[in-house]
Amino acid sequence: MELYPILIEALQGIWQLTKIIILVVLPLMVLIEFANEANFFQKIAGAGEGVLKKFSLSKASTFPLLVGLFLGFNFGAGILIQLSRDGSIDKRELKLVCVFLSLCHAIVEDNIIFILIGANWAWLFLGRFALGLIGLYIFSRLIKV
């Protein structure tokens, strides 16, 4: 096992990956900051309400769903814990949102990193989101209480 060429190969690979991570993540975070300023996420929340009714979820779920979808599981869960303690959502709704978020969270952040190493974006974004919706629908029928 020749150490030197392996080292060079590893360093080159790391450099390529680092370059692409920086070139994608930095502009993306700036974009998200602009979106925050423009209250973009609040505006989508309004549009989401109609969809939520189809899955028998209340308006209170909008925020944790969005947070979990875009920011990540831990943050979405944190909000859910708070809401369930306040009594804003019941046990059933909590379960449903958890099923959705477990299957489909951080849809931008998690997937981007795989896309950067060569995965197909359509499958990851649309496929995962569809999985989340399917799971949500099935469980909204299965869980009555």
Add this chain to the structure above:
Amino acid sequence: MIENKFTGIFRRGFSKGALVVWELLIIIVPVYFVMAFLKHTPLIPAIANACAPYMKFLGLRGEAALPLFIGFFVSIYAAVGAIAPLGLTGKEVTIMGMMITTAHVLIIETAILKKMGVGAWRIMFLRLFVAIGMGFIMNFLIR
């Protein structure tokens, strides 16, 4: 003034971005490094041969088993660090991406679910089941 607000947003986004890049790299780089060396030792081929018959159903090669488990039990970024040096095809990376994003960091996330009392174990098995099922399905659907 508008210019100040603009640069303020830009600066905030940039500094948040820098933090995220740092958090990603601090995990990916060491794992990548370790995998890049390990792949030249007999360890990886041994794991690969052992897992290859099962991985075939998912359209993956044997070596992909290790990053897969890393994704399930450690973290997404560690898994990416382990996948990157292997030189997998686009189809393989897509399948792994789907499987790992569906079922990752299972231990921590299941612990959080447990705290919420929503049937954490069932959700964990659901995710594993869906992940493996999707691997199988995608193996057929993607050329």
